Amino acid sequence: MAESAETTTRARRRFHFGVDRFSGIYIWGLIILIFALWVPETFLTTTTLRVLASDQAVTGMVAVGLVVPLACGVFDLSIGHVLGFTLVATTWMNVNTDINMAVVTLMMVAIGVAVGLANAAMVVKVGVNSFIATLAMSSILQAFILFVSNNRQIAGEFSDEFKSFGRNVVLGLPQPFFYLLGLTLIIWFVLEYTRSGRYAYATGGNPAAARLAGVRTDRFVTVSLIVSAAVAAFAGVVLAAKLGSASLTAGPPKLIPAYTAAFLGSTQIKRGRINAWGTLVAVYLLATGVKGLQLSGTEVWVDDLFNGVTLALAVGIAVYRRRGDSPGGLAP
Amino acid sequence: MTDPERVGAAVTVSGGESLLEVRGVSKAFGPTEALVDVDFDVRAGEIHALVGQNGSGKSTLVKILAGVYDPDEGSIAVEGSEFDPRRPGEARLRGLRFVHQDLGLVDSLDVVENLALGRGYDVRFPRRISWRHERHQARAALAELGYDLDVRSLVGSLRASERTGIAIARALDGWESAARLLVLDEPTASLPEAEVARLFDVVRTIRARGVGVIYVSHHLDEVLDLADRVTILRDGARVGTFAADDLDHDRMVELIVGRGSVMAGGEAETPGAPAEYEPSLVVEDLSGAVLRGVSLQVGAGEVVGVAGLTGSGREELGPALFGAAGRSGSVSVRGNPVPAGRPDLAVAAGLGFVPADRKSLGLVASMVVRENVTLADLRPYLRGGILRHRKERSDVDAWLGMLDVRPRNQTLGTMRLSGGNQQKVLLARWLRIQPRVLVLDEPTQGVDVGAKAEIHRRITDAAREGAGVLVCSTDSAELVRVCDRVLIMQRGGIGAELLGRDISEERIDRLCLS
Numbered sequence: 134m135a136e137s138a139e140t141t142t143r144a145r146r147r148f149h150f151g152v153d154r155f156s157g158i159y160i161w162g163l164i165i166l167i168f169a170l171w172v173p174e175t176f177l178t179t180t181t182l183r184v185l186a187s188d189q190a191v192t193g194m195v196a197v198g199l200v201v202p203l204a205c206g207v208f209d210l211s212i213g214h215v216l217g218f219t220l221v222a223t224t225w226m227n228v229n230t231d232i233n234m235a236v237v238t239l240m241m242v243a244i245g246v247a248v249g250l251a252n253a254a255m256v257v258k259v260g261v262n263s264f265i266a267t268l269a270m271s272s273i274l275q276a277f278i279l280f281v282s283n284n285r286q287i288a289g290e291f292s293d294e295f296k297s298f299g300r301n302v303v304l305g306l307p308q309p310f311f312y313l314l315g316l317t318l319i320i321w322f323v324l325e326y327t328r329s330g331r332y333a334y335a336t337g338g339n340p341a342a343a344r345l346a347g348v349r350t351d352r353f354v355t356v357s358l359i360v361s362a363a364v365a366a367f368a369g370v371v372l373a374a375k376l377g378s379a380s381l382t383a384g385p386p387k388l389i390p391a392y393t394a395a396f397l398g399s400t401q402i403k404r405g406r407i408n409a410w411g412t413l414v415a416v417y418l419l420a421t422g423v424k425g426l427q428l429s430g431t432e433v434w435v436d437d438l439f440n441g442v443t444l445a446l447a448v449g450i451a452v453y454r455r456r457g458d459s460p461g462g463l464a465p
Numbered sequence: 466m467t468d469p470e471r472v473g474a475a476v477t478v479s480g481g482e483s484l485l486e487v488r489g490v491s492k493a494f495g496p497t498e499a500l501v502d503v504d505f506d507v508r509a510g511e512i513h514a515l516v517g518q519n520g521s522g523k524s525t526l527v528k529i530l531a532g533v534y535d536p537d538e539g540s541i542a543v544e545g546s547e548f549d550p551r552r553p554g555e556a557r558l559r560g561l562r563f564v565h566q567d568l569g570l571v572d573s574l575d576v577v578e579n580l581a582l583g584r585g586y587d588v589r590f591p592r593r594i595s596w597r598h599e600r601h602q603a604r605a606a607l608a609e610l611g612y613d614l615d616v617r618s619l620v621g622s623l624r625a626s627e628r629t630g631i632a633i634a635r636a637l638d639g640w641e642s643a644a645r646l647l648v649l650d651e652p653t654a655s656l657p658e659a660e661v662a663r664l665f666d667v668v669r670t671i672r673a674r675g676v677g678v679i680y681v682s683h684h685l686d687e688v689l690d691l692a693d694r695v696t697i698l699r700d701g702a703r704v705g706t707f708a709a710d711d712l713d714h715d716r717m718v719e720l721i722v723g724r725g726s727v728m729a730g731g732e733a734e735t736p737g738a739p740a741e742y743e744p745s746l747v748v749e750d751l752s753g754a755v756l757r758g759v760s761l762q763v764g765a766g767e768v769v770g771v772a773g774l775t776g777s778g779r780e781e782l783g784p785a786l787f788g789a790a791g792r793s794g795s796v797s798v799r800g801n802p803v804p805a806g807r808p809d810l811a812v813a814a815g816l817g818f819v820p821a822d823r824k825s826l827g828l829v830a831s832m833v834v835r836e837n838v839t840l841a842d843l844r845p846y847l848r849g850g851i852l853r854h855r856k857e858r859s860d861v862d863a864w865l866g867m868l869d870v871r872p873r874n875q876t877l878g879t880m881r882l883s884g885g886n887q888q889k890v891l892l893a894r895w896l897r898i899q900p901r902v903l904v905l906d907e908p909t910q911g912v913d914v915g916a917k918a919e920i921h922r923r924i925t926d927a928a929r930e931g932a933g934v935l936v937c938s939t940d941s942a943e944l945v946r947v948c949d950r951v952l953i954m955q956r957g958g959i960g961a962e963l964l965g966r967d968i969s970e971e972r973i974d975r976l977c978l979s
Contacts, residue, residue: 326852328843335840338831345789345826346840346894347812405831 157401157411157447161418168425175428183307185420190309191216191372193416196391196398197317198364202357203395203407204324205350206337207256207263209358212365212391214274215248217384219369221282224379228289234298238370245366248274249359256358257351263358271385278381288378299374309371313413316364321409333357334406393444394419400451419443483545484509484646484677485530485561490539492525499525501702502539507646507677512668514680514692514709517721518974519939522701523681527650530679531563532556544645560645562636566654570628572621577603579620580635606634610667626660630667637671647671648679653687654776657755658956665691683774685717685978699723714979722974742767745933746786746816746902751794753778753785757957758794763902763933768924770944771937772973773954780821782954783906783937787811787818789826798902812841815901819891819908821937827891828879835861835875837890842898864893869919885916892923902933909943921947941970953977 168176175181195212202209219241226237248270255266301308324330335343336350344350368387373379397419398411422443423436487505491498500522507513517523528534530541532550541548543559550556556563570579577596580603586594603616612630620628629652637644649668653661668691672678682688688695689709697704697720704720742764751759755778763769773779784790788803788811796803801814811818820826828837838861839846846857858875865873868889870882879890888908895903905924909917924947928934938944944951951968953961953976961976963969 326854327850328847328852331836331840331843331852335829335832335836338829339825341826342829343840345787345808345818345820347809347842348840349809 155401157397157414157418161414161421164418164422164425168421168429172425172428176425179305181424181428183302183305185417185424186310187307187375189416189420190307190313191368191375192387192390192394192420193313193413194309194316194368194371195365195387196394196412196416197313197320197409198361198368199391199395200320200324200398200407200409200412201333201360202263202354204330204333204337205353205357206340207354207357208267209252209361210264210267210388211248211252211270211274212361213385213388214271214278215245215362215365215384216369216372216387217381218274218278218281219244219366220373220376220384221278221287221379221381223370223373224287224289225281227291227295227373228287234292234295238298238367241366241370242363245363246359248366249362250355252362253355253358257355263354267358275385278384282379282381284381286378286380291374291377295374296377297374299371299376309375312367312371317409317413320360324409329353329356337407390416390419390440393440397444397447400447405451482509483507484543485679486542487526487530488540488542490526490529490536490541492529492534492536498701500529500536501700503698503701503703505696505703505706507679509645509677510672510675511693512672512678512680512691514682514688514695515698516682516685516688516695516717517698520700521698521721523698524650525701526698527563527648527679527681530556530561530648558642560642561648562644562646563648564629564632564636564650564652566651568628568632570620570632573619575619576607576614576616576623576631579631580606580638582635584635584638606638607631610634610637610670611663612667624660625656626663629656629664633667633671637676644676646677646679648681650681651683651775652680653682653684656776661687683776683978685714685721689714689717697721718975718978721978722971742933745799746935747795747797748786749795751782751785751792751796753781753790753792755781755957756785756792759957759959761952761959763935765901765931765933766928767950768928768934768936768948770948770951770968771935771954772939772941772944772951772977774977775939777954777977778957779937779939779954780906783818783820783904783935786904786935787816789818789820812898817841817895817898817900817903819888819895819903819905821906821910823884823887823891824880828887830878830880832879833876834865834870834879834882834890837879838864838875838893838897841894860897861893864897865890868893868896868923883913883916885912885920888912888920889916892920896923896927899930900932902935903927904935904937906937907939908936909938909940917943941973944968944973945970955979 195216199209199212222244223237223241226232227234252263252267252270255261255269256263297308299309303311324333332343332348333353335346335348336353340350369384372383376383394415395407395412397415398413399405399407401411401414402408403411419440422439426435426439483506485507487503490500490503492500503522503526505526515523515526525534529536530550532555535551541550543561548555548559571582577599581599586599589595600616607614607616607630610630610633612627612634614623614627620631623631633647633649636647652664656664668678668680680688680692689712692709694706695709695712695717696706697717699721744762745765746763748759748761755776757778759778759782761769771779771782781790785792786796788805788808792805798814798816803811803814803816808818824830829840835857839857843852845860846853861875862873865875870886870889870893879887882890892908908924909920912920921943924934924936936944936947945968948968949965951963951973952959953963953973955961963972963976
């Protein structure tokens with residue numbers, strides 16, 4: 134019986150190789166192909182490429198930052214509002230003070246760290262469920278957004294230097310895309326190639342067992358919540374530089390796409406595990422589909438429908454396939 | 466022992482007619498005979514205790530009555546007519562009620578809601594639950610058993626005896642049919658001693674109502690105190706049914722353990738005087754939920770066993786030592802103190818711990834075998850802070866080979882392995898870091914024979930290489946096989962100690978029961 138288990142695993146891996154782990158990339162290719170044939174004159178342009186890369190960089194950063202707490206088994210629902218707050222705060226600083234933008238950026242990241250610490254204090258020290266603690270934090274941050282902005286859109290003229298931070302084009306692609314790429318690389322590396330990464334996944338997989346193996350699970354939860362909030366804070370600064378103004382409603386709606394991408398990403402690259410590259414692929418898969426639909430002139434509601442159906446299908450299929458195996462049997 | 470049946474009959478409550486009659490029931494699981502031709506009967510208004518060691522067949526019998534297992538042979542009758550427990554709802558309809566060891570309560574619901582689980586609620590128009598009425602009923606049901614509780618409090622916040630009371634009240638609830646026979650499976654296992662007396666009053670109250678009670682317990686004093694008749698099982702067969710008044714403690718131990726199991730000390734190699742060992746683990750005045758001021762030492766190279774009934778503190782000792790459970794007192798490994806509540810520091814001090822519940826406390830289900838093996842220490846695979854997967858892989862492969870884990874596939878999801886192989890993975894995790902002290906809690910629970918032998922070999926080897934090993938186990942044969950010394954836990958403390966040749970299954974079992 135032992136031998137047969139081994140051979141079936143081998144056979145399965147050989148047979149499904151790629152199709153399983155990289156299905157997202159194939160589907161992405163398929164989506165590109167469909168729209169290339171459907172609306173070639175608008176879809177197959179460098180503008181589309183650039184808009185996609187740029188628009189999704191901010192959402193992508195938030196999503197990849199979210200990978201860290203999800204790997205540790207906790208939710209961070211405050212990231213959308215962290216982004217919303219630093220977006221407003223950055224613009225406010227630009228309009229009302231003449232502090233150097235590098236300093237402002239650091240201040241905003243520090244705010245993110247502080248929010249993460251506050252979340253972690255509630256989750257780890259007090260023992261509040263992360264879902265509830267970070268939901269409360271979202272609401273608190275919403276209050277701050279309204280307080281700082283006085284409930285009015287803030288517009289101002291940024292320095293060119295700062296604008297370039299969000300709008301520069303490098304190698305034909307907007308600069309924020311490279312922030313996202315760098316962030317993905319770092320988070321992937323840490324989760325995959327360091328002791329901390331292994332401990333983070335163990336914490337998320339079974340906190341009690343991880344703790345009894347000598348992992349300081351509380352510390353990993355704390356750091357993960359700080360990372361996601363700090364990354365979201367940075368993404369807010371990038372968005373401010375990109376937009377040049379502060380919309381009060383731009384931040385919070387990034388939350389759901391970020392979760393969609395992270396969960397969809399967990400069916401990719403490292404199956405059954407939340408991971409950075411899978412999330413990145415998912416962000417662009419969804420964005421490409423949505424962009425194509427927009428260019429094809431479909432109704433606005435089709436975008437949300439597309440996102441929702443893709444997530445439900447991808448995760449549904451992954452869970453369904455896994456059910457054939459014994460519970461927990463996820464060979465990466 | 467001359468004609469126990471007749472003597473038994475003399476003490477039952479007068480007029481108690483036969484409620485349950487089990488005739489010639491047998492049950493085998495593969496080659497293991499769990500029950501062999503067992504007769505058993507319960508009369509109305511009597512407390513009938515069912516006693517025997519682990520594996521004697523008590524729980525198999527209870528599970529057959531509950532319809533969990535199908536008997537291979539034999540018949541069961543309730544109040545004179547045939548009873549097929551496998552038919553859904555039949556047990557309930559015929560008045561059989563069960564209170565299992567874990568009670569089956571939902572901590573986050575209040576008393577009223579817990580009592581309504583299964584039964585449901587009386588509703589008013591339009592399907593509205595009348596909470597006032599429900600509360601009143603709940604209060605009445607509990608008052609009948611002598612409890613006066615705020616029925617709106619959450620069950621999780623109540624004391625252990627109150628929770629047991631609620632489980633019993635729920636079992637006795639008269640929906641579908643009146644309760645005729647109540648089965649209590651180890652009701653005192655998790656009860657502090659002070660609360661046991663209260664439970665006894667409840668059980669006596671139930672008896673006075675004419676209900677028959679089957680009382681399953683390890684605790685012989687309780688049985689002698691409470692029961693009218695006692696049926697003793699040993700190795701799946703009935704030793705006899707006795708009137709409780711005709712038994713005393715020693716006689717019961719003899720009947721439970723049997724004379725047949727007396728064995729020579731086995732291959733216990735050296736009698737090993739404790740002075741030979743240099744102490745690796747020193748525990749002083751350890752107290753916890755059940756533990757009361759336990760002090761012990763384990764020497765380098767020594768294998769010390771811990772035996773004890775469930776509730777004696779045996780199951781708490783490992784987690785408390787390791788700092789996984791709350792505790793007071795001091796623990797040190799080769800002079801390095803291990804603080805409470807910090808398993809990471811325990812690992813750093815050289816303590817390894819294989820918990821009894823490998824699924825929820827041992828293995829990380831979402832990780833593959835390799836990651837589970839190396840979780841306790843990744844330092845050997847780090848170079849410049851970067852994890853070298855290749856080195857990790859070859860190392861893990863060597864360990865899987867050494868412990869004969871099948872399949873020898875480190876990329877497999879850990880939960881796909883059989884229980885024995887899962888346990889080996891967990892053992893590999895700790896053996897790999899060469900702990901100074903290894904604490905194992907039920908190391909071969911739910912493990913096949915081959916894996917068991919391998920695990921025992923590894924325990925002995927680890928000790929030979931200088932580790933101090935503490936094995937907490939309910940399997941006396943296991944303790945005889947691997948231990949140099951066995952400590953017997955009783956009521957939260959160490960009640961007795963066996964050394965070298967003195968260690969035998971029979972002695973361990975006797976001391977556990979006394």
